[in-house]
Amino acid sequence: MNDVAWRRSSYSNQEGGNCVEVAAGFPDVVPVRDSKAPHGPALYFDGASWTAFIGELKAGHHRI
Template sequence: MWRRSSYSNQAGGNCVEVADGFRAVVPVRDSKVPYGAALCFRTAAWTAFVGGVKSGRHRP
């Protein structure tokens, strides 16, 4: 099941969705292209990335 980022708005802007239920990887896709390609990240790498975003290390 895909879920949308909690930081995405409902206006159809730039949205990221992730799929739960995989042990070794985290599939990520663009919500505007639901049948397009998904990128798969190793769980540890995705966890480190999300932690970096939350701490402010990854700013636009």
Template sequence: MERRSRPDLNGAAWRRSSYSNQEGGNCVEVADSFPGVVPVRDSKVPYGPTLVVDSRAWAVFIARVKVGSYRS
């Protein structure tokens, strides 16, 4: 596994999940424009921890979410 340095997220443009609602439900935000990685955070805690996920792994995760692989 290749280890990369953490990107500088100051000034990152965050966008909220299209599945988020206006009542402040469980929301995920991602930041675009970071080659090879996808920064992810909880919109309710914008200054809290951020996960940085490999972009290929993120694409697989999103594809599986869209087909319902993670339903409980």
């Protein structure tokens, strides 16, 4: 996963903090990693589950 283009949340700032990065371009799977540990492990979610999760966050159903 070293050659993957990772994207950080638009809510992230330059001071670090608790951020995740997401990689696009994988059919049916969404790789997610901790921005503070870019060489650490990545979690993989199926696309439908990730879309549902993000929808719940945007709807305000979960506190982050």
